[in-house]
Amino acid sequence: MINSNRKINFKIYIRAIIAIVMLLAWVLVGFSGLILWLAPEGPRSGRIPLLFDMTKGDWREVHLWIAAITFVMTIIHIVIDRKTLRAVIKYMVSVHRDATITSK
16 A cells, blocks of 8 residues: 655655666666677668568677667666665675685
8 A cells, every 4th residue: 555645855866866777777788789699690781670570780789789778877876876786885894805815
């Protein structure tokens, strides 16, 4: 049951939207990359309709634009979550450093 009186936290909402768009974009990049990888090679192979009646050239263009969107969304994700990323890296370095010191 959703509480409609609950106040929306804008930062969390934006982070969730970015995470969902990034996940979807990475799946689409992988899918279009798989289509390109499986596509036939050789002369005139770019004219053969593949999936969804799109040619190899069409799939290359779709792959390029989805990859560009994915790259931009990844940069935005890193910028928005830089404090968390920095804290996780600091924690990982300290844990491994402490484990190395105590194991000697």
